Amino acid sequence: MKTTKKYGEQIDLALSTWVKLVRAHSVFAKKSLDDIRRYGLTEPQFGALECLGHLGPMTIGNLCSKQLVSGGNMTLVVDNLEKEGLVERVHSKEDRRTIIVQLTSKGEQRFNEIFLQHAERIKDLTSVLTNDEQVQLSGLLKKLGFALKDK
Numbered sequence: 001m002k003t004t005k006k007y008g009e010q011i012d013l014a015l016s017t018w019v020k021l022v023r024a025h026s027v028f029a030k031k032s033l034d035d036i037r038r039y040g041l042t043e044p045q046f047g048a049l050e051c052l053g054h055l056g057p058m059t060i061g062n063l064c065s066k067q068l069v070s071g072g073n074m075t076l077v078v079d080n081l082e083k084e085g086l087v088e089r090v091h092s093k094e095d096r097r098t099i100i101v102q103l104t105s106k107g108e109q110r111f112n113e114i115f116l117q118h119a120e121r122i123k124d125l126t127s128v129l130t131n132d133e134q135v136q137l138s139g140l141l142k143k144l145g146f147a148l149k150d151k
Contacts (some may be wrong), residue, residue, distance in 0.1 A: 028125060035121040039114045044069060044077045046118075049086065049103070053111035057090075057102035086110055 005012055036046045052058070055066070064074045078101055080085040080095045086107035092098035101113060126134055 031125055032118075032122065035118055039118075041076070041114075043071065045081055047115075048074070048077050048081060048101075049107065049111050050115060052087065052101065052103045053115060056099045059098060060101060063101060069103070081107070 007015070014022070018028070033043055036043055039046070044067065044116055051063055053065045058066075060074050060078060067074065069077075077085060078089070082089065083105055084086050089101055089103050090106050092100050129137065
């Protein structure tokens with residue numbers, strides 16, 4: 001069903017697609033955030049732990065690019081995770097001016113405790129789609145995302 005029927009077939013279809021995408025994202029993101037909050041973390045904190053847990057130690061700049069957040073915000077996120085004893089800053093062995101953020105043993109333990117639980121929740125949320133539908137949707141969203149980077 002189209003959202004409107006007043007701008008021509010292509011525009012009406014594009015608007016309808018956009019509305020459905022935004023609504024689905026909004027609901028999905030809220031359900032994911034609700035799950036993240038039950039671990040006592042903010043979404044950026046969870047994202048930083050997830051990046052460090054899967055990709056290993058990295059600079060704050062790399063964390064920013066992976067999480068699509070500003071350096072100032074990520075510095076605050078890392079500060080708060082450091083206060084909780086989940087991450088630590090260390091000087092790079094290659095360049096002492098470079099600061100690397102890495103999980104502490106407590107951070108690794110926390111990541112291992114919560115990530116699989118969160119992944120199970122995401123699996124539950126996507127289970128309304130068949131595996132084939134998830135693969136198809138994933139491909140379409142990737143195509144859309146890559147195409148929009150250049151527009």
